[in-house]
Amino acid sequence: MENLFFQLATVLVLASVFGIIARLLKQPLIVAYIFTGIVISIFAVFKSFDKTFLDVLANFGIAFLLFLVGVELKIEDLKYVGKAAILTGLGQIFFTAFVGFVIISALGFAPVPAIYIATALTFSSTVIIVKLLSEKHDLQSLYGKIAVGFLLVQDFVAILALMFLSGFALGKVPDISGIILIFIKGAILFGATYIASKTLLKYLFRLTSASVELLFVSAIAWAFLMSALAQRIGFSIAIGAFLAGLSIATSPYRIQISARVKPLRDFFIVIFFILLGASMSVGASGVNVVHIIILSAFILIGNPLIVLAIMLPLGYRNRTAFFASVTVAQISEFSLILMAVGQGLGHLTTEMVSLVAGVGIVTITLSSYLILYGDKVYRFIEHPFSKLFPEKAHDPYVIHKDLLKDHVVLIGAEQMGSDILNFLKGKIKDKEQIVVVDFNPEIINSLRAAGFNAVFGDISDPEVLEELEVGRAKLIIITDPDIADSALLIKFAKEKNYRGPFVVTSYWLHDAIKLYEMGADYVVVPETIGGRHVSRVLAENWEDLGKIKKAKSKHFEELLQHKIF
Numbered sequence: 001m002e003n004l005f006f007q008l009a010t011v012l013v014l015a016s017v018f019g020i021i022a023r024l025l026k027q028p029l030i031v032a033y034i035f036t037g038i039v040i041s042i043f044a045v046f047k048s049f050d051k052t053f054l055d056v057l058a059n060f061g062i063a064f065l066l067f068l069v070g071v072e073l074k075i076e077d078l079k080y081v082g083k084a085a086i087l088t089g090l091g092q093i094f095f096t097a098f099v100g101f102v103i104i105s106a107l108g109f110a111p112v113p114a115i116y117i118a119t120a121l122t123f124s125s126t127v128i129i130v131k132l133l134s135e136k137h138d139l140q141s142l143y144g145k146i147a148v149g150f151l152l153v154q155d156f157v158a159i160l161a162l163m164f165l166s167g168f169a170l171g172k173v174p175d176i177s178g179i180i181l182i183f184i185k186g187a188i189l190f191g192a193t194y195i196a197s198k199t200l201l202k203y204l205f206r207l208t209s210a211s212v213e214l215l216f217v218s219a220i221a222w223a224f225l226m227s228a229l230a231q232r233i234g235f236s237i238a239i240g241a242f243l244a245g246l247s248i249a250t251s252p253y254r255i256q257i258s259a260r261v262k263p264l265r266d267f268f269i270v271i272f273f274i275l276l277g278a279s280m281s282v283g284a285s286g287v288n289v290v291h292i293i294i295l296s297a298f299i300l301i302g303n304p305l306i307v308l309a310i311m312l313p314l315g316y317r318n319r320t321a322f323f324a325s326v327t328v329a330q331i332s333e334f335s336l337i338l339m340a341v342g343q344g345l346g347h348l349t350t351e352m353v354s355l356v357a358g359v360g361i362v363t364i365t366l367s368s369y370l371i372l373y374g375d376k377v378y379r380f381i382e383h384p385f386s387k388l389f390p391e392k393a394h395d396p397y398v399i400h401k402d403l404l405k406d407h408v409v410l411i412g413a414e415q416m417g418s419d420i421l422n423f424l425k426g427k428i429k430d431k432e433q434i435v436v437v438d439f440n441p442e443i444i445n446s447l448r449a450a451g452f453n454a455v456f457g458d459i460s461d462p463e464v465l466e467e468l469e470v471g472r473a474k475l476i477i478i479t480d481p482d483i484a485d486s487a488l489l490i491k492f493a494k495e496k497n498y499r500g501p502f503v504v505t506s507y508w509l510h511d512a513i514k515l516y517e518m519g520a521d522y523v524v525v526p527e528t529i530g531g532r533h534v535s536r537v538l539a540e541n542w543e544d545l546g547k548i549k550k551a552k553s554k555h556f557e558e559l560l561q562h563k564i565f
Contacts, residue, residue: 004053011040011054015270026372028128030333031364033270034357037277058275061268062337063241067223068265069126069155070245071258084314085149091310092150092328093157096122096303103298107291113352116342120335120356121299123158124328126151128364132371133327142439142458143323146311151327158334159242165341185233189243193226197247205253215253216260222248236341273336277357287354295355296362300370303328308389317463318382318389323374330367331360399453400432404469407433411459411489412479413443416505416526420477421452435468459489471496478504481526483511490519 015036022032100118109117129151133144164182201222208214223244230240248254304325311321339356342348370377378385398404408428413421413436424434431451438444439458447454457464459480470476470493478486486504493502501521506512512523541547 008054011036011274012270014039015274027368028125028132028364030125030128030273031361033273034277034361037274039277040274041278054271054275057268058272059237061265061270061272062238063223063227063268064261064265065269065333066159066238066242067245068258068261069159070242071248071254071261072245084146084311084316086153087314088146088307088310088324089150089153089157092303092306093122093154095306095309099302099306100295100298103294107288107294109352112347113349116339116348117295117352117356119161120338121295121331121359123154123332123334123338124151124303124330125332125334125364126155128330128332128368129327129371132368136372136374142461143320143327145439146316146320146324147327150307150324154332155334158332158338159239161338162236162239162334162341165338165345182234185235189230189233189235189240192229193243193247197250201247201251205251209253209256212256212260215256219248219257219261238337269333273333287351287358291355292358292362295359296366299331299359299363300329300366312389317461318386319378319461319463322378322385326367326370326374326377329370330363331356336360398435398455398467398469401467401469404433404435404453405472406474407435407453407469407472408475408477409468409470409473410434410436410477410479411438411485413438413447413454414440415479416524417477417479420479421447425452435473437464437468459485465489465492470498473498474500476500476502478502481505481507481511483514486515486520487518490515494519 015033018032018036018039019029022029097118100121101114104114104117105111126148129147133147204218204222205215208218223241226244226247227237227240230243231237248257251257304322307325307328308321311324312318316324335356336353339348339353343350343353408424410417410420410424417436417438421434421436425431428434432453435453435455436444436447437455437457437459438447439456444454444456455464455467459465459478465488470489473493476489476493476498478489480486483506486506490502490504502519503522503524504515504520505524505526506515507526509525509528512525515523537548
């Protein structure tokens with residue numbers, strides 16, 4: 001036991017060292033963990049090491065990963081970009097799988113391995129993309145929302161594929177009746193999960209929510225119970241964990257549960273990727289490097305082209321389509337899990353798993369730089385890109401923009417923006433002189449129907465900024481608390497000789513100070529204002545605190561009236 005803990009400690013120290021190096025190189029940590037496994041295997045760090053213990057930990061990692069995927073699954077993310085996300089997600093999966101199968105078959109692989117590898121190449125990493133977009137502050141941009149939308153579609157397909165495969169016996173492909181039985185058992189499992197989410201879990205989490213620790217233990221107990229049930233009826237524990245998470249996705253306690261489970265996932269999934277790297281090096285001698293290069297080139301070039309071919313006909317501008325397309329230029333952790341499952345079922349060899357892992361390392365490494373420095377890349381290729389993909393004529397972002405003068409630009413019309421808009425429409429008779437930029441299509445449609453000059457888009461898009469005629473505006477108001485967006489608009493407006501005031505928003509005091517230094521004239525910090533407002537409410541009702549309860553219904557009605565869509 002002492003030797004086992006020493007070996008585990010050594011593995012984690014190596015992973016930490018390579019992780020630090022990866023962060024300095026702006027690489028996802030998954031690359032560092034796989035590389036740790038490769039180093040351990042190549043240098044035979046643990047010749048007598050029993051992998052059984054790490055295999056158990058790795059399985060926990062996969063289970064916790066899928067549990068959190070279920071917990072954090074937000075169907076509403078498809079609400080605003082549903083058509084684009086579904087068509088792009090399913091279209092990309094179909095064409096990547098088809099073209100990939102043709103390429104892989106041409107490389108000499110048998111049909112079953114070719115199907116596995118082609119399917120694995122269709123998935124892009126939601127975890128990596130969301131993290132990179134967050135670092136760029138592009139998660140709320142138009143292309144960011146579309147990318148997250150079709151990644152969500154990919155996750156659904158990946159889960160279904162894993163669920164389907166987990167019903168196979170070792171090395172055996174089921175007949176039609178066996179496939180039907182898999183779907184029947186899957187439907188029963190889904191149904192049981194849905195019923196539990198509406199009945200048992202409501203009472204369970206309500207009873208345990210008084211203690212965060214007890215809530216956490218109850219959630220883990222539910223995940224283990226569902227995993228055991230899934231395994232008992234022929235599925236994998238990972239599928240049971242996903243369904244357990246999915247049943248919590250609509251729970252009001254999901255945020256607390258997610259926050260407590262993430263450290264467990266992060267630890268155990270490290271072990272999975274380290275073992276994957278170790279197994280990759282074992283089969284590396286049988287992997288053709290040319291195959292890795294060909295498939296990596298297909299993912300890095302072919303996948304973005306497929307997304308472009310789908311998005312451009314849908315009417316998206318070149319810039320939006322390009323930035324969304326580069327997010328699929330790598331494979332996913334689901335790809336590696338799928339290959340591991342296939343190997344466990346006896347359908348794949350170690351060399352095949354190593355091939356996909358090699359493609360993963362190459363594509364994840366290169367695509368990370370492609371996403372982080374996408375703005376520079378696009379500026380470099382913008383001219384030839386527009387020649388290759390001539391942009392179709394689009395409806396103008398802004399109506400009668402040539403008539404705009406002394407107008408007001410409002411960024412964000414929901415919540416805080418709706419109050420500001422109500423004030424502005426009482427001061428400005430011509431509603432077309434109020435230019436509102438928002439990403440919510442329901443808000444945009446409502447505003448346009450009311451006669452406002454509403455723009456669907458985000459201010460990180462230079463085309464949108466050019467349409468706002470900020471040089472002739474008299475007031476710019478930004479309710480988006482993203483400091484990067486505010487800084488971009490302030491800089492752009494100054495370059496256009498804007499002379500009016502900037503009223504901006506910031507969540508944090510230190511960001512508010514930075515915005516003042518950038519040239520903002522008034523920065524709204526909601527938390528500071530909220531504290532003052534609560535103090536005022538308490539002062540007004542201190543002698544009779546019961547009045548606060550009596551004001552509840554009135555305030556509730558006011559909040560409902562603030563909704564503008």
